[in-house]
Amino acid sequence: MTVQLDHRPGLGRLYAKAVATARSRRGDQLPETSVEMADVTIDREQLASYAEVCGFRHSDVLPPTYPHVLAFPLAMTLMVDPSFPFPLPGLVHVANRITQQRTLRADERLTLRVRATDLRPHPRGRQFDMTIEATVAGEPVWAETSTYLRRERPRSSRSAKDPSPQPGEGQGGGIAPTAIWRVPRNIGRRYAAVSGDINPIHLNPLVARLFGFRRAIAHGMWLKARCLAALEGRLPHVLTAEVEFKSPVLLPSTVGFSSQLKGSTWAIAVFQRSSGRPHLNGSIEA
Amino acid sequence: MADLRPAAIMGGNRIPFARANGPYARASNQDMLTAALDGLVARFGLQNARLGEVAAGAVLKHSRDFNLTREAVLGARLSPWTPAYDVQQACGTGLETTIHVANKIALGQIESGIAAGVDTASDAPIAVNEDLRRVLLQVNRAKSLPQRLALLRKLRPTQVIPETPRNAEPRTGMSMGEHAAITAREWGITREEQDQFAVSSHLHLAAAWKRGFFDDLVTPYLGLQQDQNMRPDASMESLARLKPVFGKDGTATMTAGNSTPLSDGASAVLLSTDEWANERRLPILTHLIDAETAAVDYVHGGEGLLMAPVYAVPRLLERNKLALQDFDFYEIHEAFASTVLATLKAWEDPSYCKEHLGLSKPLGPIDRARLNVNGSSLAVGHPFAATGGRIVTTLAKLLAQKGSGRGLISICAAGGQGVVAILEAA
Structure with a gap:
């Protein structure tokens, strides 16, 4: 139907x-x-x-x-x-x-x-x-x-969260960030306003707590968009951009972003700057 | 050192020019410059090409955009290994960047390059209040907490009022329009002459768009397909209705119709050696033969703010053993209709040419039918640093279409400066 x-x-x-x-x-x-x-x-x-x-x-x-x-x-x-x-x-x-x-x-x-x-x-x-x-x-x-x-x-334990870690992909500072992003506190509210995705876990730290987050969290699709924007001028016109959201970005945060071109495929990652804990791993293929 | 080899111009690309606070109101200089560069890349197949350099600039520029051109190159589809730098010479910026790139090519220092310019009057920089800025800097320098607290007592509610950029000369406090009005009065430029000139600029531009002249020079941007300021129906009657805005009393002649509007836009020009162009099978439209820059003392020296090109052109002609009449096209930037008319009058005036330009006889009149044949800034609009690239590209294509001959470019700029250049058909 x-x-x-x-x-x-x-x-x-x-x-x-x-x-x-x-x-x-x-x-x-x-x-x-x-x-x-x-x-x-x-x-x-x-x-x-x-x-x-x-x-x-x-x-x-x-x-x-x-x-x-x-x-x-x-x-x-x-x-x-x-x-x-x-x-x-x-x-x-x-x-x-x-x-x-x-x-x-x-x-x-x-x-x-x-x-x-x-x-x-x-x-x-x-x-x-x-x-x-x-x-x-x-x-x-x-x-x-x-x-x-x-x-x-x-979840049984912390390790069960990420059953298939990819070696070197934003793990514990395995790779150096190509950029440091300071993700501001209001990014959840700002992205909600432009996307219509007003899920309160992105807007309000108290509501986020009800759902088990310590603070409000960034939208996954904002984070993905931010990654693609960082590749301005480099993205192929025909592409497949695939990401896994590994853990939420608590707001505000300072995160590392890494990008690496292997052949015609970009490997991208966003991770917590201090611990290297991955937020997003992905690839962009031509 | 290698022999000099005049730089080839293959063409250019710009976005349609928009009126301030119009369709580009939210676009930054970087957005527009990137769009102009990417359009050029697409037009000439420069994807991922490493060029010798990109030189560009903006007149109204945020302090955060200190590396504007390099940032635009990094975001454009050129190779990120292409160096870039910013140039600023007010309204002369776009032609000055062209001269920079052409000179390096002529000297054999680079093989290829892009000259560009961009300006936004919409997304203008607004700075913190000057008093507030001074206090904050003093607080930053203060060594102790009591010193800091004492300084904070200097803060006043009026200091929230920000500094906005003004279109005025710092040393005279007069706007460019007010300066131009003085020159217009000195040279006796009538309202009717100015309006007639503005009408022909609009009609020439509209005719050029209609016959497709700009189809391979302009890439639409943010939904705008053509220059927004263009009035294909401009007439003496419609312009006569406008009230004068510059000058004073009953003698004022300059209106919004015969002055350029505040505009947003960007343009880019591709230059290279003949060999580089031939290797890539890119057609060469023209060569940049020579250029000259002049400045006048408009502060204490009694000369008009926008009269520097009047001085630059005879020097350029003499060096190239040419007469003012030896050109097939003249592109004189229309800052104001009165500026172009005063420039032409000055070159025709025997005593002015003798006393001010040191010439034994006047440069003489030009064939007006060869002047700004596809319209110019009055109709197109004038995003300050983008105008030079627009004019270079327009003239290059005119000469290529004719297949022979040469053209003269003359651009006046704030600060009493002028940039002029000669292009020759390839």
Whole structure:
């Protein structure tokens, strides 16, 4: 089944619904529904605000992470559907893969389609993918797979958090940072304002505590966008940018960023500056 | 040292010029310069090319942008191993960077380079109040807590009022428009002449856009396709309705219509040796033959602020054994319509040419049909440091289309300076 939206749904109402229905959600199947919206235009003022928050330059080219923001209300629509088995509060974004067939321009009209797929077990619960496909005049140009974890078992120990550490990838200062980023306290609120993702764990340290974080945390997709912005001028036009979110960035923080070009693939990492504990590991392939 | 080899100009790229606080209101100098460079890279296949250098600049510049050009190169699709530096010579910046790069090419120091310029009147730097800045610096120098506390008592509520950049000469306190109004009155430039000149700038620019002249010189930016200030329907009637803004009393002639507007924009020019261009199969439009810079004492010396090109051109002509009439195109930057008209009048005036320029006879009149044939700053707009690159590229293409001949560029600049150059068809 496909739900066709003819305008971008208001996020406030969707959030209210997400909270109101959180406790009643259960089940072991994802909805078959896909949510689609055609002729999505780019608001240049919003794009400019997004670019400023994430560190992209003002240009006519869309940052590879921008369609994620455009499709966010569609994903929310799907996740508050009665058939969706998991409550929105408490879902953890664990990975994101974006594939771009060509650069997208701000004057293009996108058709966006969102689905939930591939419910599968995870060491700490269950995980599933939210997929977004963007087409321009029927041509697939951009796709994203975001993996979310529904935590259902408490973590056994610290080491279980990161079952497959990649040697040298931001581990304990294994590699020297190519840049030091001071992530400001308000970045969660600023990214919420430009993305519509107003999950309170990013906005308010007290609410973040309720969900087990010591302070408010940065949005994963802000961190990914910030990494791509750091590669300004170097990103290929056709790319696959894949990241795993290893641990949340508590706000404020000072983090290390590393980038390394091997062949035609960039290896990127963000890690806690003091301990080397990884926040994000990823790659960008041409 | 190698023999001199005049630098080749292959072309350029700019973004459409916008009026201040228009579509580029949120774009920084770095955003626009990067866009202009990336457009040039795309046009000439320079992806990841390591060039000899990139020279660029901006007039209104934030202190954090001290390395503006290098930062733009690092973010552009050029090789990050390309060196870059900033130049600032007010409105002469764009032509001065072209001369820098061309000279290094001529001397054999580099094979290729980009000359560029950018300016934003929208995203202008605003500095902290000067009194506040002094107090804060004193606090920083103070050695003890009591000293610091004593200094903090100097803070006043009025110090929250920031310093904004002003379009005024530091030594005279007069804006460029007020200076130009003095010159216009001295040379008896009428309102009607100025308005007529402004109308033709708009009509020439509109005609050039219409016939596609700028299609391979301009890359759209932030949704803007053409120069925003252009008025294809400009007429004497519409300009006559405007009230004078510079000068005083009934003799004032300068309006917003015959003066350049505050603008945002960026431009870039690609230069190289002939060999470099040939290896890459890039067409050579023109060569930069020679250039001259002059300055006048507008503070105490009785000369007009924008009259320096009047002095630079005869020196350049003499060195190249040319007459003012030996050109197929003239590109005289239209800071104000009256500036161009006063410049031409000065070159025609026997006593001025004798007394001020030391010439035995006047340079004489030029064929007005060869002047700013595709419009200039009055119509296009004038993002200060970006104007030079726009003019160089426009003239280079005009000469290439004609297939022969030479052109003269003349640009006046704040501080009583002028930059002029000669291009010759390849």
